[in-house]
Structure formats: structure tokens, C-alpha cells
Amino acid sequence: MAGEHPDDRLQLGRTIARVGVILAVGLAIATMTVLAAGLLPQIFPVLFPSAWPISAPFSEPSDPAPRLLMPTESPSDQPIDPNAPPVSRADRLPQSTEQPSPPTSAELRSIIHIAQQAWQTGNIDRFTQLFMDGGKFVVPGQVYQGQAAIRSAMAEFFASHADVTIQIRQLIVEGSRVAIEWHWEDTEIATGQRTVAEDAIIVEFQGDRIDRWREYIDVTGAERDAERDVETGAGGAG
Numbered sequence: 001m002a003g004e005h006p007d008d009r010l011q012l013g014r015t016i017a018r019v020g021v022i023l024a025v026g027l028a029i030a031t032m033t034v035l036a037a038g039l040l041p042q043i044f045p046v047l048f049p050s051a052w053p054i055s056a057p058f059s060e061p062s063d064p065a066p067r068l069l070m071p072t073e074s075p076s077d078q079p080i081d082p083n084a085p086p087v088s089r090a091d092r093l094p095q096s097t098e099q100p101s102p103p104t105s106a107e108l109r110s111i112i113h114i115a116q117q118a119w120q121t122g123n124i125d126r127f128t129q130l131f132m133d134g135g136k137f138v139v140p141g142q143v144y145q146g147q148a149a150i151r152s153a154m155a156e157f158f159a160s161h162a163d164v165t166i167q168i169r170q171l172i173v174e175g176s177r178v179a180i181e182w183h184w185e186d187t188e189i190a191t192g193q194r195t196v197a198e199d200a201i202i203v204e205f206q207g208d209r210i211d212r213w214r215e216y217i218d219v220t221g222a223e224r225d226a227e228r229d230v231e232t233g234a235g236g237a238g
Helices: 006-047 105-121 124-128 147-158 220-237
Strands: 131-139 142-145 161-174 177-188 194-206 209-218
Touching: 105 124, 105 161, 105 177, 105 194, 124 147, 131 147, 142 147, 147 161
Parallel strands: 131 209
Antiparallel strands: 131 142, 161 177, 177 194, 194 209
């Protein structure tokens, strides 16, 4: 306009420029806000996974509720070995501080009968396993201590003897001790001679295993009876 002053036109230009800058900045801020709102759920979990509780659109859905570990599951991240031996219930439960109850009289009697059957069948391992690791097997003139020594002595016996028969005449249980009277017979393989003996045995237990087995063997009376039977048979034959 012909009446306008040059300074007025300059001032108007500056005002228009400021408005343009403000609009441009506002538009830029609005655009960044929209972009940030759309990208934040995808970018933030990648950068800060522990601080972002909201699942990203591409992540797998989480369990609806916390799942309790079963007794056979491992709480660690290590895989479970399928070839590992099974864990017993007693191993999974807290160990009790109470001492196990001592075996009953019937249980101790049963162990003695197992020992009797082991000798009659020549089951060396079965008899040996009845003893504690440091258990003692004592017979007149010999002491065998430890399962290996007892197994060796029993194997040596059965290398030269067979046909063992045992009759239990008395069996008395008092606490952790058992007193036995049994009648023993065996055959010497080389000669075929039959050996007869009367045994008195004291067995001491630690829990349900034998700590000490002590035999008192009487062969005098048995041999005398055998000789008398032979003489009687010979006389009758004559």
C-alpha cells in the first residue's frame, strides 16, 4: 500500500515468519508423539526388558497365572537329565531329625531266619549283606571283620562243604540282642563225611543290621552221638 511505512511491512513479515515456525514446530511435535506412541511398545521392551511389564505385540503370551513347580521339576534353568535316577519321596521331603525306631522283635527274628536260609542255600551275598560294613563274624579261633572278610570266609567254607541243614531250637530276643540255639549239619565234599554240631550264637544288632555274630560250637556231644550210632549199627550187623 502506498501509505504503508517500510518498517510496518518488515514487522508484518517477521510476525508471519514466527507463526510459521510455531506451526512447524507444533506439527513436528505432534508427529513425533504419534510415532512414539506406536513404536514405544516395540522398542522399549527390547532396550529395557526388565522394566517393561506390558507384553510386546510380537511376544509370546505369558501364562495366565504363576505355575507351581511339581516335585520332579527343576527350579533352575538347567534341563532335566532323562537318564538321571528317580528322586525318592524321602529325598524330596525335609529330613527329619528324629531317630528311626528300632526294629521289632519280629523283625529281628526274621533276619535270623534269613541268615539260616542263606547258609542252607549257600547264598553268600545274602548272608554278608545282613552285616554292617564293619560287622564281625566270630567263630572259635577266627574273627572275620567287614563284609569282604565274611564273604571270603563263607566262600572258602562252601568250596569244600555242601548240604547244610540247620534246625533252630531256641531263639530269644532281648532288646538289640538275639540268642540262638541251632542244630547244624553239613557234608564234606572230598570225603562225604557228615558233620554234626550244636551251636549257641549271640547276635548283636545296630538298627536292622548285624554288628557282631558270635558262635559257640559244641561238636563233642554230636560226634559222640554219631560214634555211638555207628557202633550200634556195627554191633547189630555182627
